[in-house]
Amino acid sequence: MTASRILVVDDEADIRSTVEEILTDEGFEVTVAADAVQARAARAKGDPDLILLDIWMPETDGITLLREWSKEGGLRCPVVMMSGHGTVETAVEATRLGAYDFVEKPLSLNKLLRTVERALEAGRRRRKDQRHLGGGLPAPVGKSRVIAQLREQLQQVAPHASPVLLQGESGSGREAFARYLHSLSRAEQAFVTVVGGLLDDTSAARALRGSVEQPGLYAQATGGTLFINSIDDLSATAQRVIAADIEAGQYVPEGGTARRLDVRWVASALPGVEQRVGESPGALRRDLHSALAVVVLRVPPLRDYAEDVPELLRHYVDRLVDEEGLPFRRFGVAAQNRLRNYPFPGNISELRNFVHRLLVLGGEEEIRLEDIERELAVAAAQNEPLVKQDLLALPLREAREAFERAYLQQQLLLCNGKVGQLAKRVGMERTHLYRKLRSLGVDFRQGADD
Numbered sequence: 516m517t518a519s520r521i522l523v524v525d526d527e528a529d530i531r532s533t534v535e536e537i538l539t540d541e542g543f544e545v546t547v548a549a550d551a552v553q554a555r556a557a558r559a560k561g562d563p564d565l566i567l568l569d570i571w572m573p574e575t576d577g578i579t580l581l582r583e584w585s586k587e588g589g590l591r592c593p594v595v596m597m598s599g600h601g602t603v604e605t606a607v608e609a610t611r612l613g614a615y616d617f618v619e620k621p622l623s624l625n626k627l628l629r630t631v632e633r634a635l636e637a638g639r640r641r642r643k644d645q646r647h648l649g650g651g652l653p654a655p656v657g658k659s660r661v662i663a664q665l666r667e668q669l670q671q672v673a674p675h676a677s678p679v680l681l682q683g684e685s686g687s688g689r690e691a692f693a694r695y696l697h698s699l700s701r702a703e704q705a706f707v708t709v710v711g712g713l714l715d716d717t718s719a720a721r722a723l724r725g726s727v728e729q730p731g732l733y734a735q736a737t738g739g740t741l742f743i744n745s746i747d748d749l750s751a752t753a754q755r756v757i758a759a760d761i762e763a764g765q766y767v768p769e770g771g772t773a774r775r776l777d778v779r780w781v782a783s784a785l786p787g788v789e790q791r792v793g794e795s796p797g798a799l800r801r802d803l804h805s806a807l808a809v810v811v812l813r814v815p816p817l818r819d820y821a822e823d824v825p826e827l828l829r830h831y832v833d834r835l836v837d838e839e840g841l842p843f844r845r846f847g848v849a850a851q852n853r854l855r856n857y858p859f860p861g862n863i864s865e866l867r868n869f870v871h872r873l874l875v876l877g878g879e880e881e882i883r884l885e886d887i888e889r890e891l892a893v894a895a896a897q898n899e900p901l902v903k904q905d906l907l908a909l910p911l912r913e914a915r916e917a918f919e920r921a922y923l924q925q926q927l928l929l930c931n932g933k934v935g936q937l938a939k940r941v942g943m944e945r946t947h948l949y950r951k952l953r954s955l956g957v958d959f960r961q962g963a964d965d
Contacts, residue, residue, distance in 0.1 A: 518544045519635050520561075524554040524577070525569040525597065530622070534567065537624060538631070551575035558584070559658065561829045562591045565634050567618075570598040570605060578608055585612045593634040597622070639837075655695060656830050657823030661815045665692070668812050673699035678780035678807045680746075682788060683814030686864035689783035690744055692814055697740040701779060704739030707732055712748035719753035723760070726769035733766055733776060741778040746799065746807060747785055758803040782807045783814075817862045824866070825851040831870040841874040849884040857891065920955045927957065 521543050523534050531547045538545045546563065548554040550572055557563075570577040581594060596609050599620035609617070615634045618627055655666045672679055673696055681689045690708060697706045709732055714722055725731025732741060743749070749757070760766045761780070765773045792804045817824070828846050835841045846854070859865050873882055873890065923941070930936035934952070938945045 518542055519565065520544045520546070520563040521631070522546050522548065522554065522557050522563040522566045524548045524551075524566065524572075524580070526550055526572045527569075530569075530597075530620070534622070534627070537627070541628065543631075551580045554580060561826050564592055564638055565631060566592060566594045567631075568594055568596055568614075570596055570609070578605065578612070581609060581612045581614060593638045595630055595634050655692060656827055657820055658826070659820035659823045661820045662823060665812065665814065669696050670699060672696065672810055672812070676779055677809045678782070679810045679812060680788075680808040681781065681783045681812055681814050682786050683783070684786065684816045684862055686862035687814045687816055688863040689814050690742065691863075692812075693740070693742045693781045693783065696781060697742075697779070701739050705736050706740045706742065707736035708742040708744055710748070711743055711745040711753070714749060714753035716750045716752040719750060720756050721769060723753070723756055724766045724768050727771045731768060733760070733778060734768070734774075736778045738777055739779065740781055743780075743782040743807075745784065746782045746803070747788055747791065749799070749803075751796075754800045754803050758800055758806060761806045762802070780807055786813075817859045817866060821855045824855045827863070827866055828854065828870060831867050832874065835871055835874055841871075842877055844874055844878070844880055844882050846882045847884065850882050850887045853884055853887050916955060919951070920957060923952060923955065923957055 521538055523531055523538070523545060525531050525534070525547075526549055528549070531549065535545045535547050546557050548557050551574065554566075554568075558566075568577045568581060577596060577598075581596075584594075593615035594613065596614050596617045597620060598605070598617065615637060616630050618630050655662050655669075657663075669692065679693075679696065681692055683689050693708075694706060709722070721731065723732050725734050743757075760776055763776075765776050767773050788799060789804065789808075792799045792801050794801070825846070828851060832844065832846075836843050854866075854869075861868070869890065873886065878886065923937070926940055927934075927937050930940055934948065935945065938948045941948070943951070
C-alpha cells in the first residue's frame with residue numbers, strides 16, 4: 516500500500532518542520548511549502564492526497580490560494596485549513612470553497628492526527644465514489660491550458676440538453692469525457708453507451724428501439740445519456756433509424772406504441788468527420804450529423820498536453836494500485852521526462868496500458884529511464900503519421916530522414932498523389948523533389964504523370 520502524500524503549506528518554519536516530522540514519523544510522505552509560489556510548484560508536480568493549508572500567509576493568503584485551486588476545476592483532494600486566529604466569516608468562506616476541516620494553532624498532536632486520518636479517508640471514499648459514478652476519469656486530469664479549456668467547455672454545456680459531438684483520435688478518452696459531461700448534469704440517471712459499429716443493418720432498429728418484452732437502448736437511457744461511440748462506423752440502417760427518431764422526437768418499440776424519446780445525445784467521431792458527410796455510400800448522413808453536432812467539442816490528443824503526462828502517470832498508478840491491488844511503483848524524474856517527449860500514438864489508452872504493464876511486470880519501486888527505454892519501441896513504424904513517431908529514440912540522421920519521409924508522405928496524400936502539386940505545396944523544385952522521394956523510399960509512381 517502506498518504512503519499517503521501530504522502537502523504542508525505554512526509560512527512559519529518551525530510549524531512546517533514540526534508538522535513534517537510528526538507526519539513523517541507516522542509513515543506519510545510529506546512535502547512542505549513556505550508560501551503560495553512553492554505550494555503551486557509542489558502541486559504542479561502532482562496532486563497530493565491531502566493539503567494542510569495555513570490561512571494567514573504574506574502576499575497570497577490561504578483562502579485566496581484555496582479559491583484559485585477551486586476555480587481550476589475543483590479540489591481533487593481534501594484541504595484542511597490551519598489558523599491561529601480565524602473568524603466565522605473566514606471559516607464559512609473556506610467551507611464554501613471546499614475545505615474539509617480546520618485545525619487551530621497551537622497545534623494539538625492528537626487533534627492533528629485525527630483530522631489527517633479522517634480527511635484522508637474522506638478523500639479515498641470520494642475517489643472511489645467518483646470512479647463508481649463515471650466508470651472512468653472522474654474529471655479531465657491535468658492542469659494544461661487545453662485540458663482546462665475542455666473542462667470549462669464541458670461545464671458550460673452540461674446544464675443544457677443540446678446534443679454534443681466529441682471529436683478526437685482513437686484512444687484520446689472520448690468516452691471518459693462523455694461520462695464526465697453526464698456526471699455534471701444527469702449523474703442520477705443512466706449512462707448508456709454503444710459502439711457505433713455494433714449497430715449493423717440487421718440489428719440496429721431492434722437494438723435501439725427494443726420491443727415490448729425487451730427494452731432497447733432508448734428505454735435504458737431514458738432521462739439520462741445515450742453515448743454513441745464512433746458515429747463514423749454506424750451502418751446505413753442505424754443512421755436512418757437514429758436520424759428519423761431524433762426528427763420525430765419519439766420511437767415505436769417492436770410490438771408497442773409510440774414513446775417519447777427522452778435522452779441526452781452524446782456522440783464521438785474521429786477528427787474531420789464533417790468532411791465525410793454526404794450522400795455517397797459509406798458516408799455519414801447530413802441530417803444525422805446536423806442533429807448530433809449541435810455542440811462540437813475537440814478532445815485533444817495526448818501530445819497536445821504532454822506537460823500533464825507526469826500527473827497522468829501518478830493518476831493511473833494510484834488508480835491501478837487501489838482498484839487491482841497491483842504493487843506500487845513510482846516514475847523517476849528522468850522516466851517522466853522521457854515519457855513527456857514520447858508521442859503516445861494511442862493517446863491516453865496507450866499511456867494507461869503502459870502504466871498497467873509496468874506495474875504488472877514489477878521491479879524496484881522507482882521506475883527508471885532504462886526501464887522506460889526497454890519497454891518503448893526503439894523506432895516508430897515508418898508508415899505511422901509524423902506526429903506519432905518517436906523521433907527522440909533515433910540518432911539525428913535517422914530522425915531527420917524519418918521526419919522528411921513522414922512529412923512528404925502526408926503531404927503527398929493531401930495532394931492526391933500528384934507530385935507536381937506536391938512540389939508547389941512544399942516549395943521544392945520538381946527534379947530535386949523526385950530525387951528526395953527516391954532517396955527516402957517514398958512511392959510516388961502512381962501520381963508521377965500529373
